[in-house]
Amino acid sequence: MTEHAAGAARPARAYHWLAAVPALCLLGGIPFANRLEPFVLGLPFLLFWILLWVVLTSAVMGLIYTLDERAARRSGGPDVAS
Amino acid sequence: MSSALAIIGAFLLLSLTLGILARRGRTMNLEQWSVGGRGFGTIFVFLLMAGEIYTTFTFLGGSGWAYGKGAPAFYILCYGAVAYAISYFLLPPIWRYATANHLLSQADFFAAKYTSRGLGVLVSLVSVAAIVPYLVLQLKGLGIILSEASYGEFSPAQAVWISTAALVFYVVVSGVHGSAWTAVVKDVMILGVAAALGLYLPLHYYGGYRAMFVAIEAAHPGFLTLPAHGMSPAWLISTVLLTALGFYMWPHTFASAYTARSEGVFRRNAVIMPLYQLVMLFVLLVGFSAILRVPGLKGANADLALLEVSKATFSPPVVGVIGAAGLLTALVPGSMLLVTAATILAQNVFRSVVPGAADRTVSILAKWLVPVVALLGVWLTLRPGNALVPLLLMGYNMVTQLFPAVLLALPRRPLATRAGAFAGILAGEATVAALSLSGVTLPGLLPGWPALVTDLNIGIVALLVNAVVLAGVTLVTRAPARR
Numbered sequence: 001m002t003e004h005a006a007g008a009a010r011p012a013r014a015y016h017w018l019a020a021v022p023a024l025c026l027l028g029g030i031p032f033a034n035r036l037e038p039f040v041l042g043l044p045f046l047l048f049w050i051l052l053w054v055v056l057t058s059a060v061m062g063l064i065y066t067l068d069e070r071a072a073r074r075s076g077g078p079d080v081a082s
Numbered sequence: 083m084s085s086a087l088a089i090i091g092a093f094l095l096l097s098l099t100l101g102i103l104a105r106r107g108r109t110m111n112l113e114q115w116s117v118g119g120r121g122f123g124t125i126f127v128f129l130l131m132a133g134e135i136y137t138t139f140t141f142l143g144g145s146g147w148a149y150g151k152g153a154p155a156f157y158i159l160c161y162g163a164v165a166y167a168i169s170y171f172l173l174p175p176i177w178r179y180a181t182a183n184h185l186l187s188q189a190d191f192f193a194a195k196y197t198s199r200g201l202g203v204l205v206s207l208v209s210v211a212a213i214v215p216y217l218v219l220q221l222k223g224l225g226i227i228l229s230e231a232s233y234g235e236f237s238p239a240q241a242v243w244i245s246t247a248a249l250v251f252y253v254v255v256s257g258v259h260g261s262a263w264t265a266v267v268k269d270v271m272i273l274g275v276a277a278a279l280g281l282y283l284p285l286h287y288y289g290g291y292r293a294m295f296v297a298i299e300a301a302h303p304g305f306l307t308l309p310a311h312g313m314s315p316a317w318l319i320s321t322v323l324l325t326a327l328g329f330y331m332w333p334h335t336f337a338s339a340y341t342a343r344s345e346g347v348f349r350r351n352a353v354i355m356p357l358y359q360l361v362m363l364f365v366l367l368v369g370f371s372a373i374l375r376v377p378g379l380k381g382a383n384a385d386l387a388l389l390e391v392s393k394a395t396f397s398p399p400v401v402g403v404i405g406a407a408g409l410l411t412a413l414v415p416g417s418m419l420l421v422t423a424a425t426i427l428a429q430n431v432f433r434s435v436v437p438g439a440a441d442r443t444v445s446i447l448a449k450w451l452v453p454v455v456a457l458l459g460v461w462l463t464l465r466p467g468n469a470l471v472p473l474l475l476m477g478y479n480m481v482t483q484l485f486p487a488v489l490l491a492l493p494r495r496p497l498a499t500r501a502g503a504f505a506g507i508l509a510g511e512a513t514v515a516a517l518s519l520s521g522v523t524l525p526g527l528l529p530g531w532p533a534l535v536t537d538l539n540i541g542i543v544a545l546l547v548n549a550v551v552l553a554g555v556t557l558v559t560r561a562p563a564r565r
Contacts, residue, residue: 016171019167019170019171020167022163022167023164023167023326026160026163026164027160027164027319027322027323030308030315030318030319031315034153034307034308034315035307036295036306036307039292039295041291042290042291042292043291043292043295044153044307046307046308047156047159047306047363047366050156050159051159051360051363053163054159054160054162054356054357054359054360055356055357055360057163057164057166057167057356058163058353058354058356058357060167061166061170061352061353061356062353065170065350065353068349
């Protein structure tokens with residue numbers, strides 16, 4: 001059962017709040033982005049706005065993941081590579 | 083038999099074979115059957131979760147809503163991204179607790195965290211009730227695919243019976259391992275088919291994407307933006323919140339978090355999954371391209387849009403490949419839903435009533451419950467009614483009511499009391515039932531209030547009631563002299 005070894009909880013960090021930014025921009029922007037024009041990449045503006053923040057969600061989560069892995073390695077955390 | 087149907091049949095055989103192969107050489111106890119022995123890495127958990135998330139709902143429901151409703155269908159692109167961001171923080175502690183305590187189901191989590199068998203049973207019943215419309219959605223989808231691809235040979239009702247029989251057989255021979263392997267085939271298929279259709283159809287029929295949207299806007303002004311009333315921005319935002327919070331509250335997604343080998347799996351998935359969400363864009367493009375090509379599909383028939391536009395464009399063998407992708411998008415989640423519902427009823431409900439039952443008895447009962455639940459699903463599927471998207475939203479209304487109690491259970495010691503969790507869930511579900519069964523709408527209940535309030539999704543209203551009751555009862559029932 002060693003492969004199931006559960007690590008301890010990781011500490012909460014201030015940069016974790018970054019994860020809320022894409023969701024707030026995506027949803028908070030809907031009333032303002034609710035328009036047809038300008039077309040971007042051939043898409044109506046509302047559709048483009050949503051896609052933009054979906055892609056940026058991935059980017060922001062990647063940033064948080066990288067920072068977390070770096071912090072875990074520095075403190076010799078249990079869940080670095082698995 | 084049409085060649086389309088023959089191709090779909092071949093894919094069905096392939097997935098059955100994969101299911102049987104995946105099972106060989108393993109003794110299947112309940113843990114093996116339902117959580118895959120907790121040995122899945124990033125790719126498999128990713129595929130399993132994607133397998134559950136990208137369902138018939140995406141393929142037929144998503145394109146059907148783009149066809150029938152326009153911009154409100156964009157909500158389908160949003161909620162996954164919000165949910166994945168939440169999952170980064172939500173799933174690791176759930177996985178740690180579940181693995182340390184050998185939990186099998188979502189209800190086990192509640193029962194263990196709140197040390198209350200009764201709460202486990204309540205959650206079981208709620209989650210099975212929420213699974214039913216979701217299962218009906220998959221069966222309806224299977225029925226649509228088979229009857230469309232048979233070019234009239236099978237009526238939708240016959241198609242539902244045939245596909246349900248295949249689904250039950252598939253589940254009984256393979257359990258969760260079959261789902262994971264078929265998910266590999268399915269994901270390659272749906273990615274390929276959705277991308278090909280979404281990229282090709284607008285170019286083929288309109289010469290470009292912008293040209294297609296301009297043509298739609300000319301024919302249906304305002305179709306590509308949210309209306310001021312009804313499915314307004316307030317509706318979209320509240321629906322996205324409801325579905326994002328409920329995303330991992332489904333018993334099968336919650337429990338598929340248990341199949342992971344380590345918690346790092348979830349963190350990596352949270353980074354990749356939002357991009358996978360982009361598949362939905364292609365599906366929406368297919369629905370939009372169908373609007374001016376195969377007009378006149380009204381109400382629930384809008385769900386036929388993808389297959390109808392495919393039939394109008396391609397020869398039967400190509401329609402067969404598209405139908406096969408659709409078949410897999412229903413088979414994988416359908417099998418997970420059936421396994422989950424059967425396991426919950428056997429393990430969490432039966433075992434709570436008969437505490438001394440042997441593991442073997444529970445295991446056998448779980449397998450026998452699969453066809454029983456499937457029959458209930460068929461019965462509901464054959465009743466006339468809903469389109470695919472409203473069915474999913476109905477399930478979400480129920481399942482999201484579990485979120486506050488899960489969130490407050492994450493610390494070592496739950497922040498809510500047992501009575502608080504119980505009362506909150508009951509209040510939330512009662513609100514959902516009262517608002518949906520009575521047919522009362524918020525604009526009718528609150529005449530003259532702004533659209534910002536009256537367009538809110540009723541599930542979010544119920545969630546607020548839930549949270550207030552949970553907090554109130556927790557404050558009253560918390561022992562005053564605790565430490």
